[in-house]
Amino acid sequence: MKILLFGKNGQVGWELQRSLTPLGELVALDRHSQEFCGDLGNLDGIRETVRQVRPDAIVNAAAYTAVDKAESDVDGARTVNAEAPGVLAEAAHAAGAWLLHYSTDYVFDGSGSKPWEEADPTGPLSVYGRTKLEGEQRIAAQCAQHLILRTSWVYAARGGNFAKTMLRLAAERERLTVINDQFGAPTGAELLADVTAHMLRSALTAPAARLAGTYHVAAAGETTWHGYAQFVLDCAAKSGKALKASPDTVDPVATSAFPTPARRPHNSRLNTDKLRGAFGLQPPAWQQGVARMLAELT
Helix, strand or coil: CEEEEECCCCHHHHHHHHHHHHHCEEEEECCCCCCCCCCCCCHHHHHHHHHHHCCCEEEECCCCCCCCHHHCCHHHHHHHHHHHHHHHHHHHHHHCCEEEEEEEHHHCCCCCCCCECCCCCCCCCCHHHHHHHHHHHHHHHHCCCEEEEEECCEECCCCCCHHHHHHHHHHHCCCEEEECCCEECCEEHHHHHHHHHHHHHHHCCCCHHHHCEEEECCCECCEEHHHHHHHHHHHHHHCCCCCCCCHHHEEEECHHHCCCCCCCCCECCECCHHHHHHHCCCCCEHHHHHHHHHHHHC
16 A cells, blocks of 8 residues: 655644554655655645555645634635645545545534534634635545544644643743633544544545545543643643642633634534444543643653
């Protein structure tokens, strides 16, 4: 099996280089790659890359993820999040390859408190959400052999993340203020990469019609950013890390206290029943992954 990976140096892409390698030959690219074009802003280039590599599967872990910047850079976001996935879908179809692509809970409007199911009506609140939804639609229209994985609140030990920010601030300040009216499940890049490898292996050995489609992938359980911060500081305190702030000195605040150019969804809960049923996977509790990531940082 030959797998073509875009976005190799992102949080998820970095973990994918580990999880996909045992499946076969891996061609991993980023926007700076030389032998083949890995820049999703270069539509002709990525089309030619697929033609030359002729992979059995394409995994697109690259995206325009600057949510607030996208509000003023609509064309840039649309090229990477919508047009490029469409080009990859066309090229995958022509090559007879599977396409696995990551999307987001931002395709929904964030209303209510029920975990979103794959078939629920979409209603993105931001340019980022709208371009990611268009990317999904282009893939579904152009490539029957596709897997779209919607996820949320992604973190990794590598690079910046919310937990690291909380630890840094807690070392500097005695009190923190964190949003408590957005709900979701922190989901590790490591988990996403392992789920991806399992799904791809299953898809390549089963009838396409049975497994192709959109799936929600997230850790089990739910919390708020406020609860997430408290958990991080509690873990840090138990490990002996010296901090000025403690879980009890994290003050809850509404989203409106931190206005941003792009609107954030209040409800980022994702129902993973479809994933469990189709692939027999059981996402672990979000606390398990975050605790493991924090242990790696110390």
